[in-house]
Amino acid sequence: MSTATTSANTHPTTHAISTVLGTESYKSINSSKILIVGAGGIGCELLKNVILSGFTDVHIIDLDSIDLSNLNRQFLFQARHIKRSKAVVAKETASTFNPNALITPHQANVKETHYNVSWFAQFDVVLGALDNLDARRHVNKMCLAADTPLIESGTTGYSGNVQVIIKDKFECYDCQVKPTPKTYPVCTIRSTPSAPIHTIVWSKSYLLPHVFGEAEDEGELDRAELDGENGDEIKTLREEQGSFNKIREAVKSDGGPRVLFDKIFNRDVRRLLQMEDMWKTRTPPTPLEFDEASTSTAHPTSSGASKGEGDSATENTAESAIADQRKLTLADNVGLFLDATARLAQRSSNTTHPIEFDKDDRDTLEFVAAASNLRSIVYGIPTKTLFEVKEMAGNIIPAIATTNAIIAGVQTMKAINVLTRQMELCKPSVYLGSQLIAAPFETPNAGCTTCRDVYLTLPVKAEEVRLSEFIDALRSRVAVYADPSRELAVFERERLLYDPDFDENLDKTLMQLGCGENTFITLVDEDGEVENVTVVLAMPGEEKIALPHSDSIKQPAKKEKKLAPVAENSRKRGRDDDANDDSTNTQTYTENAQGVVSIVDSSDDEGPPPAKKMHTDGPITLDDSDDEGAEKGAEKDINHAANHTDNHTANQSPPSNDKVISLDD
Numbered sequence: 001m002s003t004a005t006t007s008a009n010t011h012p013t014t015h016a017i018s019t020v021l022g023t024e025s026y027k028s029i030n031s032s033k034i035l036i037v038g039a040g041g042i043g044c045e046l047l048k049n050v051i052l053s054g055f056t057d058v059h060i061i062d063l064d065s066i067d068l069s070n071l072n073r074q075f076l077f078q079a080r081h082i083k084r085s086k087a088v089v090a091k092e093t094a095s096t097f098n099p100n101a102l103i104t105p106h107q108a109n110v111k112e113t114h115y116n117v118s119w120f121a122q123f124d125v126v127l128g129a130l131d132n133l134d135a136r137r138h139v140n141k142m143c144l145a146a147d148t149p150l151i152e153s154g155t156t157g158y159s160g161n162v163q164v165i166i167k168d169k170f171e172c173y174d175c176q177v178k179p180t181p182k183t184y185p186v187c188t189i190r191s192t193p194s195a196p197i198h199t200i201v202w203s204k205s206y207l208l209p210h211v212f213g214e215a216e217d218e219g220e221l222d223r224a225e226l227d228g229e230n231g232d233e234i235k236t237l238r239e240e241q242g243s244f245n246k247i248r249e250a251v252k253s254d255g256g257p258r259v260l261f262d263k264i265f266n267r268d269v270r271r272l273l274q275m276e277d278m279w280k281t282r283t284p285p286t287p288l289e290f291d292e293a294s295t296s297t298a299h300p301t302s303s304g305a306s307k308g309e310g311d312s313a314t315e316n317t318a319e320s321a322i323a324d325q326r327k328l329t330l331a332d333n334v335g336l337f338l339d340a341t342a343r344l345a346q347r348s349s350n351t352t353h354p355i356e357f358d359k360d361d362r363d364t365l366e367f368v369a370a371a372s373n374l375r376s377i378v379y380g381i382p383t384k385t386l387f388e389v390k391e392m393a394g395n396i397i398p399a400i401a402t403t404n405a406i407i408a409g410v411q412t413m414k415a416i417n418v419l420t421r422q423m424e425l426c427k428p429s430v431y432l433g434s435q436l437i438a439a440p441f442e443t444p445n446a447g448c449t450t451c452r453d454v455y456l457t458l459p460v461k462a463e464e465v466r467l468s469e470f471i472d473a474l475r476s477r478v479a480v481y482a483d484p485s486r487e488l489a490v491f492e493r494e495r496l497l498y499d500p501d502f503d504e505n506l507d508k509t510l511m512q513l514g515c516g517e518n519t520f521i522t523l524v525d526e527d528g529e530v531e532n533v534t535v536v537l538a539m540p541g542e543e544k545i546a547l548p549h550s551d552s553i554k555q556p557a558k559k560e561k562k563l564a565p566v567a568e569n570s571r572k573r574g575r576d577d578d579a580n581d582d583s584t585n586t587q588t589y590t591e592n593a594q595g596v597v598s599i600v601d602s603s604d605d606e607g608p609p610p611a612k613k614m615h616t617d618g619p620i621t622l623d624d625s626d627d628e629g630a631e632k633g634a635e636k637d638i639n640h641a642a643n644h645t646d647n648h649t650a651n652q653s654p655p656s657n658d659k660v661i662s663l664d665d
C-alpha cells in the first residue's frame with residue numbers, strides 16, 4: 001500500500017478524529033509509536049481501533065499463523081489467508097483503513113532475545129493481547145525494565161478485563177497473586193477415578209505420554225508415597241508403570257493396539273481388583289473383555305479417518321463436527337481406540353519426537369477420547385462425546401467476538417488516556433462481567449518481586465565478565481550497596497547464583513552460569529533494608545561492562561517496611577539444604593476451571609510473588625494458569641501450573657461492588 005500520495009492531514013478520517021478527541025489528543029496519538037502484542041481475538045480488534053483512531057506508527061507481533069477457527073472473530077482475516085502469518089495479514093488488512101498508517105508486522109515470539117529492553121523502550125505504550133500467562137509475565141517484565149506503559153487485557157467467554165501498568169505508579173501484572181489450579185491426588189487419577197474429568201486427565205496426561213510421549217517422571221510415585229498416599233496402591237502402580245516400558249515398543253507392531261487394550265482395560269484393572277481393601281467402600285472396576293466389548297465392528301472413524309501429523313481444524317467439516325457430538329457406544333469406543341492407537345503408533349515409528357496432546361490433532365484427540373471413555377466404562381462413570389472431550393481436554397472456553405470488541409475498545413481508550421497523561425482515567429482497572437465496572441485503584445504491591453525492583457540495563461560481555469566482577473561493578477555504582485558489610489544475594493530470576501554462604505560461582509563467567517543477553521539478574525539486600533536491583537544484560541559494546549555513571553542510575557530506596565518474607569522466598573535458593581522443603585515437592589494432576597490441565601510440579605513453579613492481600617470484594621480468578629501456561633507453542637503436558645492453558649484469558653475477576661464505569665469518567 002503506497003503511503004506517498006496522501007498526506008496525513010488530507011486523509012478523511014483525520015478531521016473526524018481530531019474533532020472527536022480534540023486537536024491536542026489527536027497530536028499525541030498521531031505522533032506516538034505503539035506496540036500490539038498478539039494478533040488474535042483482541043489484537044485484531046485493537047489494530048482496527050488504533051488505526052481508525054489516528055495512530056500511524058504501530059508495530060504488531062504474533063508468532064502464529066491463521067487457522068480456520070480464528071475466522072469467526074478475528075475479522076482482519078479471511079479464508080484465503082489461512083496458514084499465513086497473523087501479524088502480516090493483520091497489517092495488510094488494517095493498512096486499507098488508513099493508507100497513511102505505517103504498520104510494522106513481526107511474525108515472531110515476543111520472548112525472542114532481540115526483542116530486548118531497548119526495543120520495548122522505543123514505544124510510547126504497549127498493548128497486550130496475549131493468551132497465556134508466560135508471555136504476559138514476560139511482556140510485563142520487559143515493559144517495567146523499559147519503563148514503557150503497558151495496557152494488559154484478557155477475555156474469557158463473556159468476561160474480560162483491562163489494566164494499565166506503569167512502573168512504580170500502578171500495580172503490575174504480578175502484583176496480584178493468581179489462584180492455583182484445581183489439583184487431584186495421583187491415586188484418584190491412577191486408580192480410583194470417579195468423574196469424567198478424572199479419566200480424561202488420566203488419558204491425556206498419563207496414558208498418552210506413557211505410550212507415545214515423553215518418558216514418565218519416575219519421581220511422581222515416590223512423592224505420592226511421601227505425601228501419605230496408600231503404599232500398596234503405589235506398589236501396584238509401580239508394577240503397572242514398569243510394564244509400560246515394554247508396551248511402548250509392542251504398540252508399534254502388528255496387533256499392538258489390541259495388546260495395549262488388554263493391558264490397560266483388563267490386566268491392570270484385574271491387578272487393582274486384587275487390592276480388596278480398596279474396594280470395600282468403593283464400587284470396584286469391571287475389566288473389559290475384548291471380544292465382548294467389540295462385538296460390533298462399526299465405529300465412527302469416518303469423522304476422523306487416518307490423517308497425518310499436523311492435520312488440524314482446517315479439515316474439520318461441518319459433518320464431522322456434528323458426528324463429534326454423537327454418543328459413542330462401547331464398541332464405537334473400542335474401534336476408535338484401536339484405530340487412533342494404530343495411527344499414533346505409525347506416527348511414532350516415523351519420528352523420534354514425542355507426541356503431545358493437541359485438541360486440534362485428530363489422532364491425539366480420538367485416542368484420548370476413546371481411552372477415557374473406555375476407562376469410564378470400567379469404573380461406571382458417564383462417557384463423553386468427542387466434542388465434550390475436546391472441550392474438557394483442550395480447556396476450551398468459547399471466545400466471544402463482542403467481548404473482545406468491548407475490551408479492545410476500553411484498551412484503546414486507556415491508551416489514549418496514557419498518551420494524553422490523563423492519569424486519573426488510567427487508574428481504574430476495568431472489568432467486564434454482567435456489566436462494565438471500574439475497580440478501585442491499588443498502588444503497587446510492596447511485596448511484589450517483579451515491579452518493586454529498580455531496573456538497570458547493562459551492556460555486558462557475558463563470556464568475559466566473572467560473577468565477582470559483576471557484583472563489584474554494581475557495588476561501585478549503587479551507593480547503598482557500596483558498603484562491603486552490606487551482604488547481597490544474587491539471583492537469575494529465581495535461581496540463586498551467589499550469597500555469602502554460597503560462593504562457588506564467583507569465579508565463573510556470566511556465560512558459564514547460563515546468563516546472556518536479556519537475562520535478568522537481581523541483587524537482593526540480605527537484610528531486606530533496601531530495594532532490589534534487577535540488571536538486564538544487554539548486547540555488549542567495546543567494554544566488558546558499560547557501567548553508567550552513578551548519577552544516571554536510579555538508586556534503590558530504603559524500604560518503608562521489610563518485604564514480607566514470603567515474597568522474597570519466591571526466589572529459591574536451589575541448593576541441597578533446601579531440597580527437603582516440603583513445599584517444593586508437591587506433584588499433582590491439575591485442572592483449571594474449565595478442564596484438564598496436567599501434572600503440576602510445584603518445584604518448577606516460578607509463579608508470581610504473593611500479593612499483599614486478595615481483593616476484598618471477591619476472589620481473583622485467573623484462568624490462564626498456563627500457565628497454563630501452557631504457553632502457546634511451548635506448552636507441554638508436564639509443566640508447571642503457569643503453563644497449562646491456551647485459553648483466551650482474563651486475568652482477574654472483578655471486585656463485586658465497584659462503581660459502574662462511565663467511559664468519560
Ligand SMILES: Nc1ncnc2c1ncn2[C@@H]1O[C@H](COP(=O)(O)OP(=O)(O)OP(=O)(O)O)[C@@H](O)[C@H]1O
Nearest residue numbers: 038039040041062063064109110130131135632648
Ligand atoms: N509468546 C508469544 N509471542 C507472540 N505472540 C503470541 C505469544 N503467545 C501468544 N501469542 C499470540 O497471542 C494471540 C492470542 O490471541 P487469541 O487469544 O485470540 O488466541 P488464538 O490462538 O487466535 O485462538 P485459539 O487459541 O482459540 O486458537 C494468538 O494469536 C497467539 O499466537
Ligand SMILES: [Zn+2]
Nearest residue numbers: 172175448451
Ligand atoms: Zn508488581
